[in-house]
Amino acid sequence: MNPLSPYLNVDPCYVVQDTNELILPTGANKTRGRFELAFFTxxxxxxxxxxxxAMNRLRLGLKETQSMAWSKPRNVQILNMVTRQGSLWANTLGSLALLYSAFGVIIEKTQNSEEDLNTGAAGTVTGMWYKHTGDL
Structure with a gap:
């Protein structure tokens, strides 16, 4: 018998877990589905x-404002450039990921299967949709 923990006054062998204990609904898989992985994506x-x-625009902003002295207007101008370009790239890549995830979920639900082909199809449809709208 192990000695009792001096802090909790509980036998430590009751606290040790040998396996992962996940709380899942009855009949659910132990892996995440495509919809749950969409948020991570x-x-x-x-x-x-x-x-x-942000890093790309910081580099370009410093190059464009070289002739200006280090002052508050230069700092504000660089900060505006960085935040504008950073949010533009975040929105663009986030939108692409949203489209990819949505098409992946739709394809998976219509076929009722989780195949690697679904991932390729979702990427292809996303690229076609993005290019069709005239971006890039």
């Missing part, structure tokens, strides 16, 4: 998009 595209856009 969208957020995972927005954050790098914002970072890339």
């Amino acid at each position: 969208i957020g995972g595209c927005c954050m790098p998009g914002a970072s890339f856009g």
Whole structure:
């Protein structure tokens, strides 16, 4: 018998878990579905998009304002450039991820199967839709 924990006054062998204990509805899978992964996909595209856009515009903003002295107007101008470009890239990549996730869920639900082909089809339809609207 293990000694009792001096802090909780509980035998530690009762606290140790050997397996993952997930609370799932009856009959549910232990893996995430495409709809649940959509939130991760969208957020995972927005954050790098914002970072890339901000860093790229910071580089260009510093180059464009080289002739100005370090002053408050220069700092404000660079900050405006960075936030505008960062949000533009975040919105663009977030929208693409939303389209990709939506098409993936729709394709999966209509076929009632989780195949790798669904991922390729969702990416293809997203690219066609994005290019069709005239962006890029």
